[in-house]
Amino acid sequence: MARPKILVVGAGFAGVGCVRRLERQLAPDEADLCLVTPFSYQLYLPLLPQVASGVLxxxxxxxxxxxxxxxxTRINPGGAIGVDPKAKVCVVRxxxxxxxxxxxxxxxxxxxSITRTFDIPGLVDNARGMKTLAEAAYVRDHVIxxxxxxxxxxxxxxxxxxLQFVVVGGGYAGTETAACLQRLTMNAVKRYPRLDPAxxxxxxxxxAPKLMPELGDKLGRSAQKVLSDRGIEISLGVSIAKAGPEEVTFTDGRVVPTRTLIWTxxxxxxxxxxxxxAETVRGRLAVAPDMSVPGLDGVFAVGDAAAVPDLAKDEDGAVCPPTAQHAMRQGRKVADNVLxxxxxxPLESYKHKDLGLVVxxxxxxxxxxxLGIELRGMPAQAVARGYHWSALRTNVAKTRVLTNWLLNAVAGDDFVRTGFLARTPATLRDFEHSDAYLTPEEVREHSATLLARQD
Known part of the structure; x- marks a missing residue:
């Protein structure tokens, strides 16, 4: 009999956590393992703003x-664009x-997940995101x-x-991106004597009415004060009405001349x-507490794309937030359930109490x-970087990140522009191919094609 085949789609925190647990727990001849991912690396997303600012x-x-x-694990270098759960076929480009x-x-x-956009005139043609390694590298080049x-x-x-820059999004990604890049530009402008830093x-x-509401009122106000003291203008209750190549119009009527719009x-x-x-919850696939998809044989879903019930909260309908700590733990638990x-x-339910937040x-x-303890300044920085450092999966990655941090602390920022896509301005639509996916009908057509070939 042929060995069963386990297919994992995605090499983020959840996917890699699942694959690594399966590699350790599977007997040599128990099952074949395949991972579908465009790149043979796991991207540590929370540190992308530090790549954009050149710290890392x-x-x-x-x-x-x-x-x-x-x-x-056999790696199929591509992206899954459709799944037929009845035929048990995944279509990969x-x-x-x-x-x-x-x-x-x-x-x-x-x-x-992918960057959420809205039907705002000019947005996808003129905005840059902060979701991929290529976007972070491009944004750094663009700002310099x-x-x-x-x-x-x-x-x-x-x-x-x-010399005006607009970041949309007051969550962790947007706040850290604005903070890190503003610090980069203020350090860089010292090397441009013809430019007025003002x-x-x-x-x-x-x-939203608050900056990073998950932090609570006190820490949220602390973060806002730090940014305001640096000169970052924070506008809450405001979004983008129109985006052009040389100016952005806010929903409150202000028009800001800018060549840089970062959408987070x-x-x-x-x-x-x-x-x-199958059933979805705000776009996330509805799953049982054991992360299996009801009604679909052999299908499990985890991470940002799955609405995993949050059993640690006493709330009906609560689902786990799309954070790295949940994704990593879900990946390991779903591997155990697949085995x-x-x-x-019997399969086990996923339950994890949130350990806290770092910005x-x-x-x-x-x-x-x-763990509910509010910290600011250097103690908070030590916790933030300690958490990120410990979450990196390999000693090589830990050494590289620690070396980069130490070098930046001693030598300061560098302002090298690599010329990445210098002659081809790139925007959201160029980095995230959200239009590449099939409809359920198209997926079934592909499955039928495969079955015909096998016959």
Missing amino acids: TPQSIAVSLRRSRRFR RTTGEIVYETYDRIVLAPG AQLDLADASQDEAERLSR LIKWHLIDI AGVVASPLMNTLG ASLRGR DLGGRDAVSKP
Whole structure:
């Protein structure tokens, strides 16, 4: 008899956590293991703002999947664009554009999320995101390029627009991005004697009434004060009405001349979840407490793309937030449940109490709330960086990140522009291929094609 095949989709915290647990627990001939991911690395997303600001190198937070001594997983280099749970077929578009098929006996869906956008005129054509390694590297190049171009310009209007920056989104990603990049520009402008530092203006806006409400009122106000004291203009209850290549219009009527719009206003589950024809909760696939999908044989879902019931909260309908700590633990638990399903054992429910939150604002500034304890300044920074450092999966990654932090603390920022996509301005639609997914009908057509080939 052929060995059963376990297919894992996505190499984020949940997907990699699942694969690593399976590699340790599976007997040598018990099952075949395949991972579908465009890149053979796990990206440590919480540190992307530090890549954008140059504190960390891109390689330091891209943790190779092939360094494991127990490595036994076949990697299919592509993205899953559809799943037919009846035929047990996953449709994969490889990085070359070729369409291939992966059959499975058990599938773990951990495709993560994509940047949430709205039907705002000009948004997808003029905004940049902060969701991928390529976006972080591009944003860094773009911001430094604005300083170079402003310094060379003789046009005051052009200079003003290049030295104003707008970040939309008052959550962790937006706040950390604005904080880290503002610090970079203020340090960099010292090397541009023709530029007046007072012309550099950063705007952080969010439609919500509070900045990072998950932190609570006190820490949220502390973070807001740190940013305001640095000169970042914070506007709450405000969003974007229109985005152009050289100006942005806010919903309160203000028009800000800018060449830099960074969009971090939340995420939505991967569109892959809509291809299964199963129940979703705000785009996230509805799953049972054991992370299996009701009514679909052998299908499990975890991470940002799954609405996993939060049993640690005494609230009806509560689901786990899309955070790294939940994704990592869900990945390990779902691996145990996949093994249990293969071995005829009962599945266990996922339950984890949130350990707290950390927000790195760059330099010595941070706010943290570990285990409900509110911290600010250097103690908070120590907790934030200690948490991120310990969460990195390999010793090589830990060494690289620690070395980068120490080097930045001693030598300061560098302002090297690599020329990444310098002649081809890239926007949200260029980095996140959200239009690549199939409809459930198209997925079934592909399954029928595969079955016809097999016959």
